Amino acid sequence: MSALLIKGGRVIDPASGGDGIADVLIRDGRIESVGTGLQDDDAVVLDATGMIVAPGFIDMHVHLREPGFEHAETIRSGAEAAAAGGFTTICCMPNTSPVNDCATVTSYIVQRAREVAKVNVFPIGAITKGSLGEELAAVGSMHKAGIVAISDDGRPVMNARVMRRAMEAARALDLPVIDHCEDLNLSAGGDMHEGVQSVRLGLGGIPSASEDVIVARDLLLAELTGARYHVAHLSTSRSMAMVAFAKSKGLAVSCEVTPHHFAITDDELVTYDSNYKMKPPLRCQHDVDAVIEGIVSGMVDVIATDHAPHAGSDKMQEFERCPFGITGLETAIGLSLAELVHKGRIGLTRFVELFTTGPANVLKLDRGTLAPGAPGDVTIFDLDSKWTYDVQQSLSKSRNSPFSGRQFRGGPLATIVAGEIVWRRL
Amino acid sequence: MLRGLLTTPSKSACGLLDIESLDRAEIEAILERARYFQPAPGETYRRLETLRGKMIVNLFFEASTRTRVSFEIAERRLGADTVSIAAQTSSVSKGESLVDTLNTLVAMRPDAIVMRHSASGAPHFLARHLQIPIINAGDGTHEHPTQALLDARTILDRGKSLEGLRVAIIGDIAHSRVARSNVHLLSRFGADIVLCGPPSLVPRELENLAPGVRLAYDMKEALRNADVIMMLRVQLERQHEAPMSAGEYFRFYGLRLEHLALAKSDVIVMHPGPINRGRELSSDVADSQRSVILNQVENGVAVRMAVLERILP
Numbered sequence: 001m002s003a004l005l006i007k008g009g010r011v012i013d014p015a016s017g018g019d020g021i022a023d024v025l026i027r028d029g030r031i032e033s034v035g036t037g038l039q040d041d042d043a044v045v046l047d048a049t050g051m052i053v054a055p056g057f058i059d060m061h062v063h064l065r066e067p068g069f070e071h072a073e074t075i076r077s078g079a080e081a082a083a084a085g086g087f088t089t090i091c092c093m094p095n096t097s098p099v100n101d102c103a104t105v106t107s108y109i110v111q112r113a114r115e116v117a118k119v120n121v122f123p124i125g126a127i128t129k130g131s132l133g134e135e136l137a138a139v140g141s142m143h144k145a146g147i148v149a150i151s152d153d154g155r156p157v158m159n160a161r162v163m164r165r166a167m168e169a170a171r172a173l174d175l176p177v178i179d180h181c182e183d184l185n186l187s188a189g190g191d192m193h194e195g196v197q198s199v200r201l202g203l204g205g206i207p208s209a210s211e212d213v214i215v216a217r218d219l220l221l222a223e224l225t226g227a228r229y230h231v232a233h234l235s236t237s238r239s240m241a242m243v244a245f246a247k248s249k250g251l252a253v254s255c256e257v258t259p260h261h262f263a264i265t266d267d268e269l270v271t272y273d274s275n276y277k278m279k280p281p282l283r284c285q286h287d288v289d290a291v292i293e294g295i296v297s298g299m300v301d302v303i304a305t306d307h308a309p310h311a312g313s314d315k316m317q318e319f320e321r322c323p324f325g326i327t328g329l330e331t332a333i334g335l336s337l338a339e340l341v342h343k344g345r346i347g348l349t350r351f352v353e354l355f356t357t358g359p360a361n362v363l364k365l366d367r368g369t370l371a372p373g374a375p376g377d378v379t380i381f382d383l384d385s386k387w388t389y390d391v392q393q394s395l396s397k398s399r400n401s402p403f404s405g406r407q408f409r410g411g412p413l414a415t416i417v418a419g420e421i422v423w424r425r426l
Numbered sequence: 427m428l429r430g431l432l433t434t435p436s437k438s439a440c441g442l443l444d445i446e447s448l449d450r451a452e453i454e455a456i457l458e459r460a461r462y463f464q465p466a467p468g469e470t471y472r473r474l475e476t477l478r479g480k481m482i483v484n485l486f487f488e489a490s491t492r493t494r495v496s497f498e499i500a501e502r503r504l505g506a507d508t509v510s511i512a513a514q515t516s517s518v519s520k521g522e523s524l525v526d527t528l529n530t531l532v533a534m535r536p537d538a539i540v541m542r543h544s545a546s547g548a549p550h551f552l553a554r555h556l557q558i559p560i561i562n563a564g565d566g567t568h569e570h571p572t573q574a575l576l577d578a579r580t581i582l583d584r585g586k587s588l589e590g591l592r593v594a595i596i597g598d599i600a601h602s603r604v605a606r607s608n609v610h611l612l613s614r615f616g617a618d619i620v621l622c623g624p625p626s627l628v629p630r631e632l633e634n635l636a637p638g639v640r641l642a643y644d645m646k647e648a649l650r651n652a653d654v655i656m657m658l659r660v661q662l663e664r665q666h667e668a669p670m671s672a673g674e675y676f677r678f679y680g681l682r683l684e685h686l687a688l689a690k691s692d693v694i695v696m697h698p699g700p701i702n703r704g705r706e707l708s709s710d711v712a713d714s715q716r717s718v719i720l721n722q723v724e725n726g727v728a729v730r731m732a733v734l735e736r737i738l739p
Contacts (some may be wrong), residue, residue: 196635199632201546201568201633202546202567272550272551313523318545
């Protein structure tokens with residue numbers, strides 16, 4: 001059928017450890033071969049000289065807002081923004097309306113994605129019915145319908161007994177449990193990180209401890225149940241230390257961090273710009289340093305965006321009234337290159353790993369590699385092109401990014417899903 | 427012309443959003459000019475024509491008596507036309523957003539907006555989107571800049587210097603915009619500031635708010651050798667949990683006459699109002715010779731005249 005030959009790029013494939021100039025041939029939606037001097041007369045040729053060719057990037061933490069909040073984002077628009085950000089696969093959180101807590105909603109998302117999404121979309125199911133934290137959702141049925149994990153992202157399970165039962169159910173299905181770690185009693189009334197800046201600005205604080213106490217609880221429950229457990233958008237130094245400790249004890253624990261949590265601090269909030277309002281909140285420099293150290297040391301498994309679109313009118317309000325969350329799909333690679341690679345903190349193989357084998361291993365996806373037979377998903381990016389992010393040009397339906405106007409060096413150039421070029425920069 | 431928040435490239439380059447972004451010279455200039463507006467004993471404020479033809483909208487999204495009336499009197503004494511709106515009677519109660527309400531008002535071409543709002547940063551948010559001077563008359567738990575200015579004027583009127591001044595601010599610091607504005611102003615002039623109250627209302631991070639600030643949880647320690655005692659109202663409406671009982675609060679953090687002996691002999695007692703007698707201070711303190719609470723109210727007009735004159739040339 002169809003073939004695509006990506007020629008002359010620097011191919012980095014963390015799964016095999018490969019890093020060198022090579023060609024990648026994709027046929028009928030799957031990787032056929034990687035090597036030098038590949039030829040194919042029928043293939044469409046993409047010249048990747050001077051570029052980096054990597055397995056398709058995976059963002060395991062995205063909010064697509066469909067069904068229910070289509071004014072903010074749809075499966076179609078979210079997938080387009082993902083493609084423009086260099087992602088070939090995204091996983092969508094269940095806090096839609098209705099909540100993805102049963103096979104019907106899961107099937108709707110899967111079907112809809114098949115029809116309209118440019119990239120692969122894998123749903124994450126709710127832990128509890130309606131994400132109300134009380135009764136377990138239909139985890140088994142959702143698993144059959146295609147979920148890759150369970151999470152009550154944004155409305156975390158407060159009852160430890162319910163969380164225990166969820167972990168037991170997930171373990172039986174070999175699904176990871178992803179938790180948005182926030183003690184809702186400790187964070188109540190908070191709009192930003194609790195510290196000198198919140199006191200200065202007169203805004204309610206969300207203490208680091210509100211994240212840490214839930215991470216601690218969950219790690220104990222993960223040990224009790226043997227479940228695979230994943231900390232979403234980890235943002236504090238103590239949570240990082242606890243995850244490191246749990247890993248040293250051999251627990252099946254993983255964690256993700258977002259670009260905004262390692263790129264900026266709560267110092268940004270002095271303008272009361274609601275595009276700096278999200279959960280967990282932007283923390284202080286001490287926490288940012290710990291997150292970066294976790295990336296460097298290997299404790300962090302995944303970079304995920306927590307792409308959380310909100311309609312402009314929702315964000316054009318007094319700070320304390322605005323909803324939490326910012327978009328992130330289109331700026332993730334640029335920010336991560338700037339903060340991690342250009343500053344010499346990590347090498348390119350580690351960088352690619354955080355977006356490919358990292359999430360693929362957490363979710364047990366057969367992706368994130370250029371091995372022959374793997375899905376023909378490829379992300380092509382570079383390290384040098386200068387570009388400026390203009391949120392008004394975003395392919396997302398929402399505009400709530402704090403990074404509009406920021407200049408980047410290097411970023412996504414082409415996104416290939418199952419051998420098809422679904423996005424390329426001009 | 428006063429600047430807004432320095433860190434924001436504000437479209438409305440003038441206005442008064444907070445004390446933190448004012449420098450010492452600007453504060454001194456306002457305080458000095460306010461003295462010129464103060465009436466002689468037994469007289470009323472002079473009626474001037476400085477702002478003749480100017481239209482000022484006073485927009486109060488939160489209940490206020492003294493601040494709103496004080497601004498109105500200041501505006502009228504300077505010859506400006508004024509319109510005052512309380513949120514209950516505006517379209518806000520019909521679900522209109524703050525930006526839309528303000529855009530509607532700005533379309534009617536006033537020269538400045540004086541605004542009080544329950545959300546911290548609301549005037550800063552608007553200043554980024556509107557091209558009109560905004561004077562902050564209190565935003566949430568953030569700042570109340572004209573209150574700090576009138577407090578400073580009142581302290582100076584008593585012949586005290588701000589440099590080295592020992593100030594005890596007592597009560598619900600966490601929720602007090604008055605405390606924040608006063609800390610920034612007093613710190614800029616080298617005062618020693620003790621913040622005191624129950625631990626849940628005096629978060630530890632306050633110590634790093636400005637130079638010269640320290641915290642105390644024992645009122646007697648805070649009052650020792652004080653030149654100025656500022657008492658604050660307990661803002662039950664802003665708290666997210668059950669407060670300390672009124673009796674317990676008054677026992678440990680209420681100001682009573684016998685406390686004044688711990689302070690300097692010429693100590694003054696201040697309160698931004700409204701006062702709750704028997705809650706944060708006893709009636710005899712409120713009515714004592716040491717209380718300057720009514721002088722504060724009086725100075726409010728003079729200080730606001732000075733601010734308005736500076737913002738509307």
